[in-house]
Structures are given as structure tokens and as C-alpha cells.
Amino acid sequence: xxxxxxxxxxxxxxxxxxxxxxxxxxxxxxxxxxxxxxxxxxxxxxxxxxxxxxxxxxxxxxxxxxxxxxxxxxxxxxxxxxxxxxxxxxxxxxxxxxxxxxxxxxxxxxxxxxxxxxxxxxxxxxxxxxxxxxxxxxxxxxxxxxxxxxxxxxxxxxxxxxxxxxxxxxxxxxxx
Numbered sequence: 001x002x003x004x005x006x007x008x009x010x011x012x013x014x015x016x017x018x019x020x021x022x023x024x025x026x027x028x029x030x031x032x033x034x035x036x037x038x039x040x041x042x043x044x045x046x047x048x049x050x051x052x053x054x055x056x057x058x059x060x061x062x063x064x065x066x067x068x069x070x071x072x073x074x075x076x077x078x079x080x081x082x083x084x085x086x087x088x089x090x091x092x093x094x095x096x097x098x099x100x101x102x103x104x105x106x107x108x109x110x111x112x113x114x115x116x117x118x119x120x121x122x123x124x125x126x127x128x129x130x131x132x133x134x135x136x137x138x139x140x141x142x143x144x145x146x147x148x149x150x151x152x153x154x155x156x157x158x159x160x161x162x163x164x165x166x167x168x169x170x171x172x173x174x175x176x
Contacts, residue, residue: 004122006129011138012158013131020138021118022125025153031144032123036089036112039098044112046087046120049148053175055086055168056144058126060136060159062092062100062111070139070162071109077169078108083176091115091136126155133159141168145175 007024009017025032031054033047046056057074059067071088078086086109090097097111114120114137121127126138141163143152152171156163 004125004127007125010125011155013133014160015158016131018128018133018138018159019130020125020155021127021129022122024125024155025142025150027150027153029150029153031142031148031150034114034120034123035117036114036120037094037116038110038112039094039101041094046089046112047123047144047148050085050144050146052083052085053146053151053172054144055084055172056120056124056142057086057088057109057163057168058121058124058137058140058142059088059090060128060133060139061090062088062097066139066160066162068100068104071106071111072104073162073165075104075106075109077165081169081172081176084172085110087112089114089120089137091118091121128159139163143168143171143175151175 004022010020031047139156
């Protein structure tokens with residue numbers, strides 16, 4: 001198996017170019033299936049067809065201000081989106097994710113860890129391949145319909161900025 005391609009300067013960190021490993025997915029592509037780890041350390045497959053519309057929000061680390069804000073925002077929105085599941089994916093260890101969720105009161109968003117192999121990051125093109133955050137995941141949001149097709153893709157231009165919540169939520173509502 002070959003290594004995923006490197007996309008030079010695909011995003012930025014405080015204005016500095018950062019390379020990403022993996023494809024640049026686009027609306028209409030099939031959502032890749034990848035294995036991540038849940039809070040109980042069980043392997044979970046995400047992507048592909050499912051019984052709900054899914055929002056995958058990737059963040060570098062829940063222990064940073066923008067990632068904290070983003071995950072709390074999606075947690076608030078989750079209660080207003082029947083038929084939609086929201087997963088926040090980072091390389092944080094599952095134990096750290098569980099601790100953060102408890103402290104933040106986040107229960108409507110499922111946190112998943114890509115720490116074992118960055119399989120999700122490589123499949124969705126968000127594994128950081130250069131700079132101080134190498135091996136973390138870049139900030140991105142993917143909306144996947146029940147058939148497993150990407151209905152919204154946003155690779156946030158600068159990792160320190162928030163995504164377009166309104167665009168992701170509108171795509172999720174339209175897909176239900």
C-alpha cells in the first residue's frame with residue numbers, strides 16, 4: 001500500500017503554509033471508510049453509508065480554545081438536528097477526550113480518536129504533514145448523507161479559525 005500524497009501548503013497555521021497528507025475530497029465524492037477509536041477504546045468504522053446523516057468535524061486538539069469552541073457549538077446544534085449524528089475527530093487520546101467531554105458538559109457530540117494510525121486523517125486529507133502540528137488533524141468539516149456521499153466539504157483555510165457552521169448545518173439539514 002502506498003502512502004497518501006502530500007498536498008503542499010493545503011492549509012495554514014497562523015498564516016504559515018502547512019502540508020496535508022491525503023486527498024482533497026470534494027462534494028459528490030464517496031465518503032471514505034476509516035477506523036478510529038471511541039471513548040471505550042473500541043474500534044469504530046466511520047464513513048460510507050449509514051442510517052443517519054453525519055457531520056465529521058476534525059480538530060487538532062480539544063484542549064485548544066478554537067477546538068473547544070467548535071465542539072461546544074456542534075454539541076449545541078446537535079439537539080436541533082434530528083436524524084443527524086455529529087462526530088468530532090482528533091488525535092487526542094480517548095481518555096483525554098472523555099475527560100474533556102465531562103468537564104465541558106458535551107454529550108450530544110461523539111468524540112473519536114485517530115491516534116492509532118491517522119487512518120481517518122489520511123483518508124479525508126486532513127493529517128498535518130509539516131510544521132509544529134505534524135501528525136495532528138487539520139480543521140475541517142465533512143457532511144455525509146445516508147448513502148455515503150459527501151454533501152459538504154470545508155478544509156478551513158487557517159487551522160486557527162472556526163469553520164463555517166452555517167454552511168455545514170445547512171448541508172446536513174438538506175441531506176436529511
